[in-house]
Amino acid sequence: MKNDGTSDRSSGGTATGGDGPAHTTAEGRTRHEVARLLLEQGPLSAVAVAEQMGISTTAVRRHLDALVADHEAETRQSSRRQRRGRGRPAKLFLLTEQGRARFGHAYDDLAVSAVRFLAEHAGEEAVRAFAERRVSALVGPHREAVTRQGGATARAEALATALTREGYAASTRQVGTSDESTGAQLCQHHCPVAHVAAEFPQLCEAETEAFAELLGTHVQRLATIARGDAACTTHVPAEPVGSEGRRQHLPRTGADGVDGTSGAAGPPGAGGAAGADVDSRTPNGGTTA
Numbered sequence: 001m002k003n004d005g006t007s008d009r010s011s012g013g014t015a016t017g018g019d020g021p022a023h024t025t026a027e028g029r030t031r032h033e034v035a036r037l038l039l040e041q042g043p044l045s046a047v048a049v050a051e052q053m054g055i056s057t058t059a060v061r062r063h064l065d066a067l068v069a070d071h072e073a074e075t076r077q078s079s080r081r082q083r084r085g086r087g088r089p090a091k092l093f094l095l096t097e098q099g100r101a102r103f104g105h106a107y108d109d110l111a112v113s114a115v116r117f118l119a120e121h122a123g124e125e126a127v128r129a130f131a132e133r134r135v136s137a138l139v140g141p142h143r144e145a146v147t148r149q150g151g152a153t154a155r156a157e158a159l160a161t162a163l164t165r166e167g168y169a170a171s172t173r174q175v176g177t178s179d180e181s182t183g184a185q186l187c188q189h190h191c192p193v194a195h196v197a198a199e200f201p202q203l204c205e206a207e208t209e210a211f212a213e214l215l216g217t218h219v220q221r222l223a224t225i226a227r228g229d230a231a232c233t234t235h236v237p238a239e240p241v242g243s244e245g246r247r248q249h250l251p252r253t254g255a256d257g258v259d260g261t262s263g264a265a266g267p268p269g270a271g272g273a274a275g276a277d278v279d280s281r282t283p284n285g286g287t288t289a
Contacts, residue, residue: 043092072099
């Protein structure tokens with residue numbers, strides 16, 4: 001007897017890992033199984049899906065309609081070769097690229113392999129050049145919007161807006177006392193390249209130096225997602241460096257300075273050994289160990 005599609009036909013486990021996000025409800029598990037059939041055998045009609053899953057066609061249509069509404073599936077008409085007898089052509093369902101994404105991609109592994117190949121065959125300088133080219137393409141379109149701001153703090157806010165548009169979910173917060181601000185913290189709550197940066201820190205280093213150049217002052221990386229922190233956090237001092245490229249040394253802050261409630265790191269001076277003090281006015285970018 002066919003059920004209504006609200007109970008799982010399998011043992012009821014939760015799909016995780018490479019199969020996409022967890023599906024903890026019976027409804028969610030059934031929908032995931034419908035999507036899996038479309039992935040493995042699609043395009044399929046609702047009748048064909050129902051026959052394979054052992055649930056009613058009505059229930060399958062509900063799940064298919066939901067996938068279409070979420071832009072995870074699309075429809076097409078069956079060809080003449082696929083028709084059985086006379087009548088209207090059957091509506092077939094297949095996954096879109098967005099629907100395929102629920103089953104995971106190996107893009108991170110591919111990216112790491114590509115950069116690893118670059119390092120092995122062209123050397124570390126090639127990796128560095130790639131990192132600089134990438135961050136230049138990232139912030140370049142937003143340069144004018146950032147640099148027209150008057151001070152480092154205002155520029156940090158403009159940079160956060162730009163990074164958010166690029167998918168980094170960035171924000172800023174003021175640090176210091178109510179009477180005197182010591183600067184701002186630029187927090188990136190998402191990093192699309194964290195998996196690669198964990199093995200190739202040149203990506204983070206190039207990004208930090210680009211931030212220093214855009215903001216017109218040295219900056220200090222306090223935490224990174226690539227190192228396991230809750231957010232990539234960069235301290236931007238309130239006062240810019242002088243015309244001679246004078247550096248203001250800041251105490252290092254590591255993962256211990258991360259605020260678990262906001263994902264931002266604590267102010268400089270909290271201890272630790274992470275982060276790099278960068279002065280864009282020095283010939284080599286000013287990164288210190």
